[in-house]
Amino acid sequence: MTTTSAPTEPPVQRPVRRIGDRVFSGGARIAGILILIVLAGVGAFLVVESLPAITASPEDVPGEGGLAAYIAPLIFGTLLSALIALLVATPLAVAIALFITFYAPRRIAQPLGYVVDLLAAIPSIVYGFWGIAWLAPQMVPFYEWLEENLGFIPLFAGPVSTTGRTMLTAGLVLAIMILPIISALAREVFGQTPALHREAALALGATRWEMIRMAVLPYGRSGVIGGAMLGLGRALGETMAIALVLSVSGGITFNLISSGNPSTIAANIALEFPESSGLDVNTLIASGLALFLITLLVNTLARWIVNRRADFSGAN
Amino acid sequence: MAKRIDVSDLNIYYGNFRAVEGVTVSIEPRSVTALIGPSGCGKSTFLRSLNRMHEVLPGARVEGKVVMDGQDLYGADVDPVDVRRQIGMVFQRPNPFPTMSIYDNVAAGLRLNNKKMKKSELDDLVERSLRGANLWNEVKDRLDRPGSGLSGGQQQRLCIARAIAVEPDVLLMDEPCSALDPISTLAIEDLMTELKDKYTIVIVTHNMQQAARVSEQTGFFNLNGVGQPGRLIEFNPTEKIFSNPDERATEDYISGRFG
Numbered sequence: 001m002t003t004t005s006a007p008t009e010p011p012v013q014r015p016v017r018r019i020g021d022r023v024f025s026g027g028a029r030i031a032g033i034l035i036l037i038v039l040a041g042v043g044a045f046l047v048v049e050s051l052p053a054i055t056a057s058p059e060d061v062p063g064e065g066g067l068a069a070y071i072a073p074l075i076f077g078t079l080l081s082a083l084i085a086l087l088v089a090t091p092l093a094v095a096i097a098l099f100i101t102f103y104a105p106r107r108i109a110q111p112l113g114y115v116v117d118l119l120a121a122i123p124s125i126v127y128g129f130w131g132i133a134w135l136a137p138q139m140v141p142f143y144e145w146l147e148e149n150l151g152f153i154p155l156f157a158g159p160v161s162t163t164g165r166t167m168l169t170a171g172l173v174l175a176i177m178i179l180p181i182i183s184a185l186a187r188e189v190f191g192q193t194p195a196l197h198r199e200a201a202l203a204l205g206a207t208r209w210e211m212i213r214m215a216v217l218p219y220g221r222s223g224v225i226g227g228a229m230l231g232l233g234r235a236l237g238e239t240m241a242i243a244l245v246l247s248v249s250g251g252i253t254f255n256l257i258s259s260g261n262p263s264t265i266a267a268n269i270a271l272e273f274p275e276s277s278g279l280d281v282n283t284l285i286a287s288g289l290a291l292f293l294i295t296l297l298v299n300t301l302a303r304w305i306v307n308r309r310a311d312f313s314g315a316n
Numbered sequence: 317m318a319k320r321i322d323v324s325d326l327n328i329y330y331g332n333f334r335a336v337e338g339v340t341v342s343i344e345p346r347s348v349t350a351l352i353g354p355s356g357c358g359k360s361t362f363l364r365s366l367n368r369m370h371e372v373l374p375g376a377r378v379e380g381k382v383v384m385d386g387q388d389l390y391g392a393d394v395d396p397v398d399v400r401r402q403i404g405m406v407f408q409r410p411n412p413f414p415t416m417s418i419y420d421n422v423a424a425g426l427r428l429n430n431k432k433m434k435k436s437e438l439d440d441l442v443e444r445s446l447r448g449a450n451l452w453n454e455v456k457d458r459l460d461r462p463g464s465g466l467s468g469g470q471q472q473r474l475c476i477a478r479a480i481a482v483e484p485d486v487l488l489m490d491e492p493c494s495a496l497d498p499i500s501t502l503a504i505e506d507l508m509t510e511l512k513d514k515y516t517i518v519i520v521t522h523n524m525q526q527a528a529r530v531s532e533q534t535g536f537f538n539l540n541g542v543g544q545p546g547r548l549i550e551f552n553p554t555e556k557i558f559s560n561p562d563e564r565a566t567e568d569y570i571s572g573r574f575g
Contacts (some may be wrong), residue, residue, distance in 0.1 A: 105375075196411040200475070203369055204425040204482065205401030214424060217414030 050286030061283055071287045077262035082235035084171025089179045090228050097186035120180035128244030131173040136164030140200040143257040154254050161259035165247035168256040173188060173241050178231030189223030190216050222306040229302035236295055242267035265291040318345040318516050319385040319485040326380035328365050335361045337545035348508055348517045350527035354458035355535030358546025359520045363488050368396040368404035379553035406490040410471035412463030419459040421474055422446060427481040441481060450507055469500025489519040497548045503531050524570055528558050
């Protein structure tokens with residue numbers, strides 16, 4: 001456009017947009033807004049419904065020690081079981097993903113990938129049954145060994161649960177449940193490592209493991225963290241498996257192999273809700289709000305970790 | 317440093333497909349050898365077989381002999397990893413590790429070969445390599461920044477610095493300038509002229525002027541048709557190839573009558 005001295009408004013130019021383009025962008029926008037509305041709705045429900053429990057006097061809350069005393073062990077149990085699951089599942093999932101992408105012969109790699117993915121399709125209650133009926137009894141001798149030899153570590157102080165329904169068993173069941181999520185994402189990002197960078201490492205005289213360390217793992221780092229956070233999200237919210245496996249009694253303890261364990265938020269809601277009414281329900285919902293906030297925090301943290309070294313991500 | 321390579325009766329396969337057939341050639345030390353020819357004629361495949369990068373692809377294999385100063389690179393007891401430590405490679409597209417800083421990129425190969433190197437020693441080698449690649453002055457103030465933030469030409473020189481940091485005997489370059497602008501290309505060509513005092517350099521190029529400018533010897537690859545294996549048609553001093561080639565096909569190619 002040439003500059004004109006006349007003070008008249010320049011004609012408004014609308015970019016030409018096709019109808020399909022407008023429909024699609026409108027549809028995408030609605031979908032985006034919808035998810036925000038749903039999320040806000042859930043958040044608002046949790047806040048409103050938990051207000052009576054938050055403002056109630058401590059004696060009225062179940063346990064009669066106040067809301068904080070009621071929820072604290074639940075938060076602790078939730079975080080501890082999820083942490084165990086994450087610590088066990090992440091290295092295992094990364095190893096599985098590396099094996100499938102780089103080491104397994106192609107004939108084996110694909111079926112193996114399917115089998116791991118299949119783990120995700122098993123309903124969580126089945127995991128719960130498996131945990132209580134098979135895994136827990138199998139673990140008892142191992143726990144006894146732990147107590148005998150590593151009992152000086154508070155984690156394994158005992159006394160050993162005779163049923164094996166301990167925090168560690170619950171964490172292991174959770175680990176198997178979140179394994180497919182993490183390994184699927186890790187497999188995806190490892191497979192996408194550009195051949196360019198893999199060859200750069202090999203041409204420098206890297207062995208396959210060195211190539212993986214130089215080119216594949218750093219490249220897949222954010223993907224693995226993302227997968228781990230998705231897995232953590234599932235572990236934090238897992239209900240049925242924990243409700244079945246974990247033998248609940250007592251409060252906060254780091255003892256992983258005894259029968260006195262704090263419950264988790266989700267399992268506690270599932271177990272208590274049918275018997276609850278009035279303020280008890282509000283209390284349970286308040287614990288749900290706490291879980292909601294924890295999950296939000298965890299995701300924010302993960303995003304921060306991923307972004308911290310964005311310059312080096314290879315995306316630029 | 318700077319070893320000669322003797323290739324005899326080399327056949328290169330991808331699975332059952334014979335990509336390159338019957339190559340016999342001697343590559344002189346301390347010189348630049350250029351490989352030219354139309355796309356798909358097997359010159360890159362041949363180049364990659366010299367440092368055993370070819371066999372990275374599943375099903376790829378080689379028949380024949382590649383001997384570097386008396387050492388058979390395809391001998392039964394030879395580890396391809398060792399071969400690649402002696403024969404460096406620069407690729408068509410600049411490929412610095414995106415997750416590493418400029419410094420770490422150059423140090424990557426050194427750290428593979430020698431885990432326990434003193435920091436000061438490593439600093440010296442990184443500086444020397446970057447100077448060797450004519451990049452030091454441009455990056456010395458930002459060695460801790462990602463290598464992927466450099467321009468294409470700088471990235472390619474970073475890759476050259478990374479390759480020469482481990483002091484290989486031979487440097488293979490697979491169309492190192494095809495993704496670069498003319499100024500960066502010139503910088504790389506000047507660099508090759510400097511590097512050939514110390515290294516044996518083999519370069520694949522589509523740019524015939526480039527072959528004429530930088531190389532002492534030139535090999536012309538060609539193939540009879542699609543699905544046929546590529547062959548080394550002619551190997552002669554560069555001057556002869558570009559003025560008075562022995563083969564008709566070579567003359568046709570360099571004068572642009574086909575391909």
